[in-house]
Amino acid sequence: MAKYSRLHGSVGLISLANPPVNALSSVVRHAISEKVAKAFRDPEVTCVVICGENGVFCGGADIREFASTMRGPPLVPMIDAIEEGEKPVVAAIEGVAFGGGLELALGCHYRIAHYKARVGLPEVTLGLLPAAGGTQRLPRLTGVAPALQLITTGRHVAAPEALKLGIVDQVTEQNTVEVAVQFAKSVVGQALHNRRLSLRQLSCPPDGLFEETMAQIKQRARGAVAPIACVQAVKAAATLPFKAGMDKERDLMATLFNSGQAKALQYSFFAQRSVAKWNLPNGAHSGISKARAVHRAAVIGLGTMGRGIVVSLVRAGISVIAMETNEKQLHTGKKMVIAILEKDAQKHNAAPRADLVHFTERLSDLSNVDLVIEAVYEDMVLKKDIFKQLSMICKPDAFLCTNTSALNVDELAAVTGRPEMVVGMHFFAPAHVMKLLEVVYGQHSSPEAVATAMQLGKRLGKVSVAVGNCPGFVGNRMMKLYVEQAHFLLEEGATPEQVDEALEEFGFAMGIFKVSDLSGLDVGWRVRKEAGLTGAGVDWKEPPRRRQGRRYSPLADLLCEKGHLGQKTSRGWYLYEKPGGRDPKPDQGLHSFLVEYRSKYGLKARRIDKDEVLERCLFSLINEGFCILDDGIASGPEDVDVIYVHGYGWPRHRGGPMFYADMVGLSKVLERLEFYHQAHPDVPYLKPSPLLRKLVRNGSPPIREWREFLKRPHSHL
């Protein structure tokens, strides 16, 4: 777990050996303490180098150990012992030195980094703070302001920047361990006193730094507590002697360590990694499915989605044919794609990559690409026509993907002569910014097609989740019910401001009505028309607030009919100072409209509290999540949670909807859903899902055991 050898007779080399990232699990800590003591004891050894095997210094504490009682030697005395040693210790940093890994390096007297290495204290992203002296030593090395920024954001710093900040002493393009060994030999005999960071004096931080940072964090962190504790710990470094600062660091860590937020964030970390290991109901999985390389891709449609997808592909170095039949749209799309790529180039001080894109109006230009992503608007007839043509034009082994957000992938596959090559690649707007990608497998999608889309997603820097084919897939299927509940709450007496405030207090970046104004109310209107819920396809024999046999709120349709489409028209659920305005203000006109609406339909407004807003909106979403798991559309709760955190603004420190259900308690969720279903029998989706009932019947097992209660995938392979 840590190997020891002697080099050149006098250099003690300690190599951390705990693949894949040399995490500091208890055996590793034990081994490091032992090997350091051995090196310090050995009279032949004059200096020590600490490195990591397999090109990685250290990924930090072993996060898996946090869930159980921590055993083994603690990090703090181990790092203190290194710093206090009388022989120079040099950290040779390759790959990463994160968290406890960087804290270990900060206890060393010198740090040499490979030019491709990255360092950082990402504990805050796990709901923690760097509690092995990181909050006390880093400010003494870089100054308070840079350390505060790094510790409160968890930002990774590339070696050249780390050199500028003083975090490392030297950056090398050569073999880092060899350079560190030579360096260590060269400093033997030099005084170590001023290399011990715990002994350094801190210069005064700029006035107001902590207050300003705290204010920014309170605005940005949406209720997350770890960044606040990080500020308090760094403030202790700036105001207290080292030892007292360490005590403060330890006390603050104790408040975070067992918190629900830390558990949620650590769950999120592993959930994000688990979705990469996808498996399908037919038994195919990532372990046995090979992806094909994509060298040339095509995007059809240069609306908002298409443009973002083109930019993402180009950023990943893939050559793209961007096709659009509408001349004006082609022109605008081209201008916007090039503008984004030029801005990228300016930012990175590099040449723009526009040469990778070829714009065209002709579908026939797509004959030689490896993969096509269709991103035209949501019209099944149009999409089918395109897929039929693609099937004839594209080379036989080209993958045909659709960016549809809700339509049936199998229906599209059926019009092609190669249904096994068809998958959904559902990007989220703006596609060059949003991290999430739903890869939708159809009935006939081959494992190779799914693997290729997942791999491409990874290459584009997306968090990709493989999901089954059903209306709205995972994200939008759940979202629909959440939005509906929000509309019902307005009918019953709430205002958009009240609903949004409750959701934002919970931690969403934006309440649902603000989101609706931002994306445009016409988006949902088009979907509801397509589904026959409004417009020409409606069965007007039903009462006005019932459609297709259940409760329906026409509120959003009525706003659309008035032309109130959100930000772009300056009115929607809120009022904006001008079309395209961003700053929502309560709209008295909308409030009067709600009063008239309620009186027209004989609805009596009542006071709705925040708990009801949250329960109605979130528990209906969670209940649908259980249905999705039961249907096998998502293979585990982590998939649902990753989708909600990365695509729908669910606060990361609350883990995701399924994790939240586990935290609240499954019996409570069940009981509240039963209550609301009884109160609203005309809303069928409030009826608790059979899976939720099954889990409660089985004693509400923790989320990591839920997969055992899902229907087993069966192999058709």
Ligand SMILES: CCCCCC/C=C/CC(=O)SCCNC(=O)CCNC(=O)[C@H](O)C(C)(C)COP(=O)(O)OP(=O)(O)OC[C@H]1O[C@@H](n2cnc3c(N)ncnc32)[C@H](O)[C@@H]1OP(=O)(O)O
């Ligand atoms: C009272 C307690 C006092 C404690 C005091 C000390 C406190 C210290 C705090 C910490 O150090 S917290 C940990 C801080 N470190 C991190 O946050 C780093 C997390 N890891 C990463 O960012 C990345 O994994 C990586 C290191 C950059 C590598 O990325 P890459 O893309 O190459 O691989 P992954 O797929 O992400 O990871 C591979 C594999 O390794 C697992 N893993 C990664 N880091 C850790 C870790 N720190 N602990 C345990 N496991 C880790 C990851 O889950 C993957 O596993 P899988 O099974 O293959 O999915």
